[in-house]
Amino acid sequence: MRRGLVELESFGTVRVGRILRPARRRGAEDDHRGGERRDLVTSGHSCQSPCPLDGETVFPRPSLGNAGARATPRARARAPDPERDVEKSTAHTRDWIATARTLSEALPYLQRYDGATIVIKLGGHAMGSEEAMADFARDVVLMKQCNVHPIIVHGGGPMINEMLRRLEIRSEFVEGKRVSDAATVEVVEMVLSGRINKRIVQAINTAGGKAVGLSGKDANLMICEKDLATVLRDGAEVTVDLGFVGKPVEMHPEVLHTFLRSDFIPVVAPVAMGRDGETFNVNGDTAAGAIAAAMKADRLLLLTDVAGVKNAEGELLTQITPPQVRELTEAGVIAGGMIPKTQTALDAIDDGVRAVVILDGRAPHAVLLELFTAHGAGTLIRG
Ligand SMILES: Nc1ncnc2c1ncn2[C@@H]1O[C@H](COP(=O)(O)OP(=O)(O)O)[C@@H](O)[C@H]1O
Ligand SMILES: CC(=O)N[C@@H](CCC(=O)OP(=O)(O)O)C(=O)O
Incomplete structure (x- = not known):
């Protein structure tokens, strides 16, 4: 100084x-x-x-x-x-x-979350301007300063789309997950672990925090197996091969515990290794859920580009239960990118996460609003 x-x-x-x-x-x-x-x-x-x-x-x-x-x-x-x-x-x-x-x-909330672990998934659509990123980073540093321990897991779908387009690699999604061949997964790793991860790390460090960037590969944090999607085609269930899309099957969160005991703020890119050394593209929501479950997090916040889960009339549902999520998904009201989010929420709750909130990450100070005020934000899902 x-x-x-x-x-x-x-x-x-x-x-x-x-x-x-x-x-x-x-x-x-x-x-x-x-x-x-x-x-x-x-x-x-x-x-x-x-x-x-x-x-x-x-x-x-x-x-x-x-x-x-x-x-x-x-x-x-x-x-x-x-x-x-x-x-x-x-x-x-x-x-x-x-x-x-x-x-x-904010006092009662600071007391409630004192020492708590909060996993925050920052979706690609929620990453706005440099200014919005700086605000997000500042909020994260504030949390850490208040002894609330954030773990950031990020996405970057739109940025991957842009890079694939420039490289003229075609890409399609099934049930909100990107079908990934070997060329695609290479680009995914470059964009997520390289560009986006470092952008977030830099923003947090600029705000006075000590962020450390890693991916699911580091210290074997997340070992994956091939993910398969089941879709309905002409009334029949069909299994779709998504290529190198991974589902986490083995977690080694020691590295995160080490960071949380210190001043460090981990920032995780959702790329991981398989048992045979292959690289897997993991959906950001899925990765965040697996990490939240492995850390027994108090809250999992999924930041996206909508206010939360909406019903068929387009109205925001401020609180929903797992059976309601299943109903809305079967009815096709929960679709596309919202499917991995709500599925992640259900899995995380089953695995011991206390509550999951899906909220608009573009709203100013969304995380602080949710955690430290009576106002709350988005859709709360708990068992
Ligand atoms: N029932 C629903 N309520 C809200 N959003 C929904 C719903 N069903 C589908 N969506 C879509 O899910 C999108 C969020 O997923 P996604 O685009 O993958 O976000 P992110 O990049 O933040 O992970 C929303 O922009 C919206 O278009
Ligand atoms: C398998 C799969 O779909 N992986 C995602 C990983 C990034 C991600 O999840 O980005 P968002 O959070 O911005 O959607 C992808 O390739 O787009």
Whole structure:
């Protein structure tokens, strides 16, 4: 961490943790008023001693308008308006009180999940912009900071599609799983273990966490056998060979336990080995379920691009039971990519995971909303 001394014209010399921009007089004054400028926070804040911020890293606060600092010449010429300033300042105070209240209300949830293992599956469709990824990473780091242990398992279907298209390799899905020949599985491993895994690791590390990327192959975490799909064709059940698509049959989660005992946040790509050394493409939901079961996770969160499981009318079902899942699947209401998710949920619950939630990973702070607020999000499935 770089420390420095900054000379502020109006307040003399103060110690700051990180110099974010050259300090300007206006900024220092505004900050002191609880007002506009937030990009440099000095240790001249209002904590009573002993204060954790003294001599420590000083974080930038979000800008709340910054009207003074960026005023146009016309606005600068505007006559002072004390009433407007008071109104603005009161609104800011209300914002901060709301933030403090939210933190305070999180206490019972932080207590409930203290020391808990939470497996989070980040689907390819839920990976949005760099900004959304940064938000997700920050939430994950926050969890770890609060002694809630995340294990990230990711997908990347759309990114695999794109790479296969560029390489002119055709691809099809059966029951939500990609039929994978040898060429396809090679691309899948490159995209998942290479590009996507490292993107997530980098985002978490940038947010201040210590993420470690691995796949199902590392430390033999997940040993697979060939997966087969059973589909209905012309009223008869037909078994379909999916190629190198794996179903986890043997788990060795010691490596994850080691990470969880430390500061590390594991990020797992759903690629695994078979007993004969072959490489298998594992559906991300299936991999996340197997890991959640092996870790006896308290929660499995499946982040996708819809609000949750919907009924035939397209309405969100906030809570469903395993028999309802089976009914909806038989009726064809649960289809495509939702099948591996709900199937994973049922298997994970059978294997001792306490509850599974399917939720929209594109919604801001979806994970925090689900875990640490009364609001909850998505569809909760439990036995
Ligand atoms: N009953 C249902 N409720 C919600 N989504 C459904 C349902 N049936 C099928 N789906 C589809 O499942 C998709 C999610 O699966 P998928 O595309 O594989 O997501 P991800 O890439 O996040 O794993 C949704 O976008 C939706 O189109
Ligand atoms: C066998 C199988 O279907 N594997 C998936 C693995 C990635 C994945 O699951 O990605 P999403 O979570 O984004 O769907 C695939 O090849 O697309």
